[in-house]
Amino acid sequence: GRLDATFSSPRADANLKGVVRDGRFVAQGPVAVNLAEITSGLGSRLVNGLPAVGVFEKRREDGAASLTATGLTLPVDGDLRKLNGDFTLKFGLVRFETGGSFAGILRRLGQRDQGSLGRRVEPFHAVIKDGVMFYDRYTLPLGEFTVDTEGSVDLAERRMDVVPYIPLGALSDEAAGRFNTGLGKLFSELRVLDRATMLPWRTTGSFDGPRTEPDLELFVKQLGSGLNPLKLLPGAKPGGK
Secondary structure (H helix, E strand, O other): OEEEEEEEOOOEEEEEEEEEEOOEEEEOOOEEEEEOOEOHHHHHHHOOOOOOEEEEEEOHHHOOEEEEEEEEEEEOOOOHHHOEEEEEEEOEEEEEEEOHHHOOOEOOOOHHHHOOOOEEEOOEEEEEEOOEEEEEEEEEEEOOEEEEEEEEEEOOOOEEEEEEEEEHHHEOHHHHHOOOOHHHHHHHHOOOOOOOOEEEEEEEEEOOOOEEEEOHHHHHHHHHHOOOHHHHOOOOOOOOO
C-alpha cells in the first residue's frame, strides 16, 4: 500500500511518503528528519562505525541536527539487508567522549579535549547498500588534533571493518611504540614522523567486541609512497650510487 505520514515527537520530526512492497518501504523523493535532541543511547547507534567515539549526544540547547536520505528503502520486517539509501547527517554542535576499544590507545585527554563541552563537527555522509554502510574519510576534532575514520559497517551482521587514522601526538606511549618495529622504526629514526603524522589502525569484528590493531602494512605503504628512497641510505646523495 501507500504511506504518506508526518511523525512528530519531543525529540524529532519527519515526513515519509512512499509505497510498501516486498517487505520494504520505498520512499518517493528525499526524506528529511529533524533531531532536536540525540540521547546517548541513540548516539551510540549512530556512531557504530566511528570506533574512537564512546559517548555521543546532542542536547536541546546545542541546536537541532538533521538527517537527509535519498533513494531510501526501509525494511518493514526487521531485515536490515533491505536497508538502502544515500545519507547525510548534519550534527552541528555535539558532545562526545572517546572510549570503547580506544580507551587504552589515546593518551589521557581532558574533558574539554574530549568534546564533552560541545564541539562542532562536519556533516557525515554514508551510502548504505543492502544493509552495509560505506563512508569516506570522516574527520572528528579531538582537542588539538583530529581523528579520521573510513571503512564499512555491516548493520545486518553487526560487524565492522574500518580504518581510524590517529595523530602520533594523540597516542599513548605504549600505542605509539607498537609502530616502532621494522620499517616503522626506520621511518622514526629518519624523523619522517612528527606529532601530526596520521597513523592508521584497523578496527574489525562485532559491535559487541571489536578489535583494534595497528595497520602496519598500510602504514608502511602510505609513508613509503611519499618518501625519497635516498633517505633510506645513509650518506647517499642525488646522482650517487
